[in-house]
Amino acid sequence: MPITTQKLARFKAEGRPIVALTAWDYLIAQTLDEAGVDLLLVGDSLAMVALGYSTTLPVTLDEMLHHAKAVRRGVINALLVVDLPFLTYQESPQQAMHSAGRALKEAGAQAVKLEGGHPAMVETVERLVQAGIPVMAHVGMTPQSVHQFGGFRRQGTTPETAEHILQEAIALQQAGAFAIILEHIPDDLAHQITQKLTIPTIGIGAGAHCDGQVLVTADLLGLSSWQPPFAKSYMDLKGAIAQAVQTYSQEVRNHQFPPA
Numbered sequence: 001m002p003i004t005t006q007k008l009a010r011f012k013a014e015g016r017p018i019v020a021l022t023a024w025d026y027l028i029a030q031t032l033d034e035a036g037v038d039l040l041l042v043g044d045s046l047a048m049v050a051l052g053y054s055t056t057l058p059v060t061l062d063e064m065l066h067h068a069k070a071v072r073r074g075v076i077n078a079l080l081v082v083d084l085p086f087l088t089y090q091e092s093p094q095q096a097m098h099s100a101g102r103a104l105k106e107a108g109a110q111a112v113k114l115e116g117g118h119p120a121m122v123e124t125v126e127r128l129v130q131a132g133i134p135v136m137a138h139v140g141m142t143p144q145s146v147h148q149f150g151g152f153r154r155q156g157t158t159p160e161t162a163e164h165i166l167q168e169a170i171a172l173q174q175a176g177a178f179a180i181i182l183e184h185i186p187d188d189l190a191h192q193i194t195q196k197l198t199i200p201t202i203g204i205g206a207g208a209h210c211d212g213q214v215l216v217t218a219d220l221l222g223l224s225s226w227q228p229p230f231a232k233s234y235m236d237l238k239g240a241i242a243q244a245v246q247t248y249s250q251e252v253r254n255h256q257f258p259p260a
């Protein structure tokens with residue numbers, strides 16, 4: 001049965017952890033969906049894992065939508081969320097409405113994700129939700145602010161910054177966000193936020209007490225050339241691909257493939 005934002009809220013109430021992963025193309029999306037993932041995020045991390053950039057900043061909305069359309073064709077059950085990339089929503093609620101509208105209308109997204117919880121972003125979330133666009137929020141180490149943070153550094157490590165992130169999360173819930181990503185913050189802060197909020201928290205580098213977890217799928221598969229310290233690889237797909245390609249190359253060079 002297709003996953004909805006209402007179902008995710010029910011999962012939190014029932015204490016059933018939410019499984020989320022990123023996707024950037026048709027085959028990956030289809031495989032993850034068939035494996036039973038609850039939520040698929042076309043994350044702007046695709047700038048790094050699919051396009052080879054060193055940050056998420058360069059990817060454009062058109063590029064995101066190109067990938068999101070391919071993902072949409074592979075997904076039947078998972079809730080499909082599309083990241084709005086850097087500077088396609090921060091200028092004004094109108095800009096955010098236009099970008100989010102394109103994600104829903106052109107790519108078939110069921111929700112969008114925005115980074116940040118300062119008052120202007122809270123207002124933007126409120127406006128999108130009022131227009132019928134489900135929004136997933138994202139606080140803590142928000143990668144689009146990498147230069148402001150001086151790197152992909154853990155956030156919320158002092159009592160003041162921890163309190164700030166907690167207040168942002170509460171404000172985003174009040175604005176109508178249906179879920180919130182907590183990225184690279186201390187475990188006890190993520191735990192506190194998870195207990196305070198009624199909407200599901202989905203953690204990445206935020207400990208075991210969130211209502212769900214998300215990973216960048218390239219990290220999970222062991223495909224990434226760099227991954228953050230909190231990511232876990234469940235296999236060495238890069239090594240497996242290299243081995244298969246070496247065997248194929250050997251067989252071609254030895255006139256063993258195709259068989260006579």
Ligand code: KIV
Nearest residue numbers: 022043044045181214
């Ligand atoms: O872009 C992305 O993949 C993300 C996840 C890390 C949450 O935002």
